[in-house]
Amino acid sequence: MRLSSKFFENDPVDCAKNLVGKRLVHGRCSGIIVETEAYTANNDEAAHTFNRPSARTFITNHEAGSAYIYLNYGMYWLANVLIKGNQGHGFVLIRAIRPEKGITTMQKRRATKDVKNLCSGPGKLTIALNINGEHHGQSFTKKSSKFWFEDTNEKIRVISDRRIGISRSKDLLWRFLEDDSDFVSKKKGR
DNA sequence: GTTTGGATTACT
DNA sequence: GTAATCCAAACA
Numbered sequence: 607m608r609l610s611s612k613f614f615e616n617d618p619v620d621c622a623k624n625l626v627g628k629r630l631v632h633g634r635c636s637g638i639i640v641e642t643e644a645y646t647a648n649n650d651e652a653a654h655t656f657n658r659p660s661a662r663t664f665i666t667n668h669e670a671g672s673a674y675i676y677l678n679y680g681m682y683w684l685a686n687v688l689i690k691g692n693q694g695h696g697f698v699l700i701r702a703i704r705p706e707k708g709i710t711t712m713q714k715r716r717a718t719k720d721v722k723n724l725c726s727g728p729g730k731l732t733i734a735l736n737i738n739g740e741h742h743g744q745s746f747t748k749k750s751s752k753f754w755f756e757d758t759n760e761k762i763r764v765i766s767d768r769r770i771g772i773s774r775s776k777d778l779l780w781r782f783l784e785d786d787s788d789f790v791s792k793k794k795g796r
Numbered sequence: 797g798t799t800t801g802g803a804t805t806a807c808t
Numbered sequence: 809g810t811a812a813t814c815c816a817a818a819c820a
Contacts, residue, residue: 643803652803658816680813682804699803729804771803791804799819808809 609755611747614670618689618696619644623782625687625698625755627762632735632753635708637725638760639700641783641790643769645686646696651774653696664688664743665695671747675732675739682729683738687746701728701770701781704789727791767794 609628614621622644630639645653647665654661654676664674670690674697678684686697703725705712712724712734725731732738737753745751763785768776770792783790 645803654803657818660816676803677813677815679802679804680815684803686803697803701803727804769803773802797820800817802815805812807811 607757609671609747609757611669611671613755614687614689614747615691616689617691617693618646618698619780621687621689621691622698622780623764623766625700626764626782626784627758627760629706629756629758630700630703630735630753631756632737633708635705635712635735637703637705637707637731637735638758638762639702639755640704640762640787641700641702641781643699643701643782644696644780645699646694648694648696650696650778652769652772652776655696656774665690668743669745669747671745673737673741673744673746673753675737675742677739678729683732684728685732685737685741699728700731702726702783702787702790703731704784704787705734722788726789730791765794 622642647655672688674686689696725734765785766779767781769781
């Protein structure tokens with residue numbers, strides 16, 4: 607079952623947690639999400655909404671479940687889902703997936719054979735799945751969507767950790783990942 | 797028009 | 809440890 611827009615009309619932090627274990631599909635490639643991060647439009651200094659008017663405009667002009675995709679460090683596309691909850695809006699950054707289908711295609715795109723290294727980071731998975739700026743603003747939840755999320759029967763132990771690569775609001779435990787997974791960008795320190 | 801700061805990755 | 813590389817925003 608594809609996730610409908612209802613799924614993304616919720617609290618961004620809950621959505622980030624709940625997306626771990628779901629399947630992300632684009633074309634013939636797919637994988638199980640093992641790592642996400644939440645960013646909220648209110649009171650989160652690390653979110654784009656804090657100092658980017660364009661991000662706030664994006665929220666106003668798009669539905670829950672739309673893709674917010676941007677170029678980071680001038681080289682890597684990062685994929686987010688727009689979340690619009692009653693309590694507040696925000697984004698969920700997809701940070702890592704465990705590859706399922708289309709592995710040879712992904713290996714070619716990423717120029718590596720190591721499956722554990724294919725999609726273990728936000729910039730890596732967009733390359734492997736061929737997601738880029740052309741997809742900015744497109745929907746994850748429509749019938750006509752090129753990419754979408756699916757429910758699964760995965761039994762995954764989800765743990766929370768501090769978000770990675772940000773300088774502000776570092777102490778919030780808004781990174782969600784599968785415990786002891788080999789497919790995440792970074793395991794939680796013990 | 798110029799400067800600044802990134803939600804990263806691969807390589808040494 | 810650090811180079812690679814570019815856009816939006818802020819400033820002048």
